Amino acid sequence: MVVRVVLLGTAAGGGFPRWNCACELCTGARGGRLPSRTRECAAVTGNGRDWWLLNASPDLRAQLAATPALWPGPGPRGSPLCGVLLTDAEADHVGGLAELCGAPDLKVYAASPVRAVLGQARAALDRYAPWEWADSLADGGFVLAGGLVVTAHPMDTTVPGYVPGRVPSPAGPWVTAYRVEDLAGGGALLYAPGVGSWSPALDELCAEADCILLDGTFFAADETDAARPGTGKPAVRGPAPPPGGRPPVGAHPPLTGRLPVAGHLPVVGPDGTLAALARHLGVRRVYTHLNHTNTLLDPASPARAFVTAEGVEILPDGAELVI
Template sequence: MGVVLRFVLLGTAAGGGFPRWNCACARCAAARDGKLPARGPECAAVTGNSRDWWLLNTSPDIRTQLTAASALWPSPRHTPVRGVLLTDAEANHVAGLSVLRDVPGLKTYASPPVLAALAPARAALDRHDPWEWADSLTEGGFVLAGGLVVTAHPVAGAPPAYVPARASDERWVTAYRVEDLATGCVLVYAPRVHTWSPMLDDLIETADCVVMDGTHFAADETPQAGRRLCVSGPAGSLAALERHPHARRIYTHLTDTNPLLDPASAARAQVTEAGVEVLPDGAEFVI
């Protein structure tokens, strides 16, 4: 394939995947019975030249996810994976780093508080093969092998529970804007968003494709759902995404209580009618 912006959804579920190993709800049971498609924890991959691939987060299932994505298979001696862009420090987004430990010189971008939270893990990984650790919020962004220009943008979010001193910092969670220099095409990747902001509108206005947090469909879905951005409702992400019909819009990071997991649900019909997609794990497309 020529020089184009390619994107693969390696996993599209929230932490724990779908079905969750410790859940016997109706949806998880249906997934175990093969009636609903199973999904791994959220992460993705992007490239601008089909040779140099960059991971967006690394799930605990990253080995299985990479094995299932033929575009990211290694040659006899080399992997096409050049590095990782972390959106936050949540365990389901960083646990896969340990699987990649044998890749020398792997470059990992994250915000300063995320890099600090990962200090013990970074030290352990560097004992295998030293990696490059870089500030994703560096002024002006950064250029990746393959002709991609990336900027990271803080979005509202809390630190993970394992961080001992949960200091307030607006940089715990970021969204990424990835632009292909050759074509000018732009991807916005925002799998964890707690509140909508004008900044997100500005980012998406310049994008050809946006992959957005779809964790919960409705605020009454679970007690936790009411504390973060949901899909439905007048202040939900679907209403916001409808303001940007020019972009391809896709939901990811779906938790097991979310009716969007069922293709036959009224929720899926509502989202589809609005022009927003829910794609399976392994979906690959050109932007």
């Protein structure tokens, strides 16, 4: 067996183009110059029959319809979907749970704070068809139907904006990453669409993976300022390789030096993820969760050329990985 992963969506909150943004990138997507993307979500299987969602995007209905492997059957109400693994409680990662309303016997894994904040939504969904809600951080991990073994790893304590007071309660990590491995000894996937800081533990997880799906939300730390219409600033275009060579990894610093948005390290800069990924050259590395301001969305941009030259991939919605 092998681990198969389908990238159902690869954009950050709001998708691409974002409905209320007229920046150069979003305008290009509306005009057909750049490919559109749905909100970040993936599906994984170990046997090609039993599939598990990694997050549940509000775009889930369209994403499932575009993926034949996830179509219903063989019976009138049959489905290959077994459940969902949530990395956090952000609206763009849990909104798609409503699309699964009424599906029997689904199992949802999430950290304790995520399950707690979804309490009312859980009760409403369970009235249609009872689901099993499990702790993703249980000691020893858990085994999924289809021959996959999973362990969850704390990443961040960033609380979703809709939580009253933004108080981190109950205690515990709000954001996790998942290591998904073929139980029979095949490949291992590290799925981490939200990374607020880089730790030695994350380095170890990367070193032990065969493929990393990593948070690529922002190219530079202050790109949301640079790409906002009406600021008088151009959209961030990223570093252009100098004649005859490439710049060092992470050479492009934040434009103003301010910190990135909470919960997401930028790709470039002194503490960017690209420099960290350079320590794992033997691993397939893919950025996902791309914000609508991120110039990596433009295949012709210097930023895309820069990241691609470092061996890190930017894949479209619908791409399939075999690990």
